[in-house]
Amino acid sequence: MSDKPPSPPLHPRTRAVHHGIRRSQYGEMSEALFMTQGFAYDSAEQAEARFISSGPDEFIYARYGNPTSRMFEDRIADLEGTEDAFATASGMAAVNGALMCFLKPGDHVVSSRALFGSCLYVLDLLARFGVEVSYVDGTEPDQWRDAIRPDTRAVFFESMSNPTLEIVDIESVAGLAHAVGATVVVDNVFTTPVYSRAVAQGADVVVYSATKHIDGSGRCLGGVICGTRDFVRGAAEPYLKHTGGAISPFNAWLMLNGLGTMDLRVRAQTENATRLATALAGDARLTRVIYPGLASHAQHDLAMRQMGGAGGTMIAVDMGSKQAAFAAMNRMRIFQISNNLGDAKSIVTHPATTTHQRLSEEARQGLGITPGLVRLSVGIEDADDLIADFRQAMA
């Protein structure tokens, strides 16, 4: 290492490109892909020693850790502002791991009701193993206050809900949870790491589906659990390494590269989403235009405060009926009909018949998932093209 002068604190966009690199003896510029399941030891004694305790550059087995996965973990932990992170095979492995790793029968959990379907499945699973789960309307501080009890062990919520883009006030819920010593676990996918200040706002554990904005090109699955070193290495890692939820080194390598361009993509997507939502806001054929960046959003002020003045990359619009929604979707040329989000390509989804099909009609109604509701994940294309595509589809 050369003697370079100390540097001032770096901005996230700089750290997202440089932080966490572990160069091999070749000094490669690009982050190396260590496509290996295991590691050869110099001696039997070295193997023995490593199983007792391994240093930062010592690995045992890719289910436990891998140099490429560790680069991704170090970089995302740095961006999120947590001590450490553990990378997982998918976003759901992260949600499942973050909760299962420390909850036990008899524990009490409070969760918001507006969740991704698989997150609801994980909470049902916890209930099956004797964890008591109470559900609240995440946008109602009074419901959180009533549901959180002295024996509550954890609270869980999506900071921006799928697909109706409701915002949960992280600071206020964390205040209530911490008063009883409960751990605050936030699924922050829709907020994205770019606009996340979840840790400063009181989250103890932040989980991401890296499949979404972190990869940003819809290439592979991945997830990550960010938290204190105690939580990540003391609770999450043992659970995940023994139950097999680790990320593939190849996928970690894609995610690591994804982080480098994430800030550029997400800000461009947000700018496009703002332009599109603004263009659609006055259209009488749409019964609702939901975008946290619009002043018409019921929680606009909270969204702006919580996400540093940005509305994010997602929009939901109500076209009045399933028939109108399908007709418009089928005419779209740039927006692809799919169910991923955070992709560089714009995506249109009909939640009632796809992502939320499993729910009962009443449950869908309760969550505001009407037959005409369409979810838009806005990509990095030219905003004018996206607006024109949407307009011609509705014509």
Ligand SMILES: *Cc1c(COP(=O)(O)O)cnc(C)c1O
């Ligand atoms: C997609 C998603 C997940 C699950 O992530 P996968 O990578 O698909 O397993 C969890 N939570 C939210 C909010 C999501 O959007």
